[in-house]
Amino acid sequence: MGIRLIVFGLLLTLLVLNISYNPIVGNVDVKGQLFKRANGYKPWLYKATIDGCRFLKKPYHPLAILVYKIFKSYTNLNHTCPYEGLVLIKDLYLKLENLPHAIPTGEYLLRLDWCINKNIQIRSDVYFAFVEDL
Numbered sequence: 001m002g003i004r005l006i007v008f009g010l011l012l013t014l015l016v017l018n019i020s021y022n023p024i025v026g027n028v029d030v031k032g033q034l035f036k037r038a039n040g041y042k043p044w045l046y047k048a049t050i051d052g053c054r055f056l057k058k059p060y061h062p063l064a065i066l067v068y069k070i071f072k073s074y075t076n077l078n079h080t081c082p083y084e085g086l087v088l089i090k091d092l093y094l095k096l097e098n099l100p101h102a103i104p105t106g107e108y109l110l111r112l113d114w115c116i117n118k119n120i121q122i123r124s125d126v127y128f129a130f131v132e133d134l
Contacts, residue, residue: 028052053081
């Protein structure tokens, strides 16, 4: 597994992630939760567990659809299970038009636990700040 952040100044950082699986993966769950900072990060609004294989066949959860739209054009996660070999996220950066406009100003944490066969394999924490433009 390889993770790299490429910084292009103050306003643009790209994420490159390479994950290689030797066994065939056919049972993937993603546990997601959104936190808002208020004297530490506290659970806020969303907590869900998504069956990754079912979701890739037919997207069914609104928050997961939003997150997947952010990643979709930067990854090879574009077919249903099973997965084998290289999973790639290349040159990912957040575009403002992909973010929801209905969240209040604040600092947030999006925690994603990637589970294979019901065991957490990867925990990704994405910290971001959102400022309403009034």
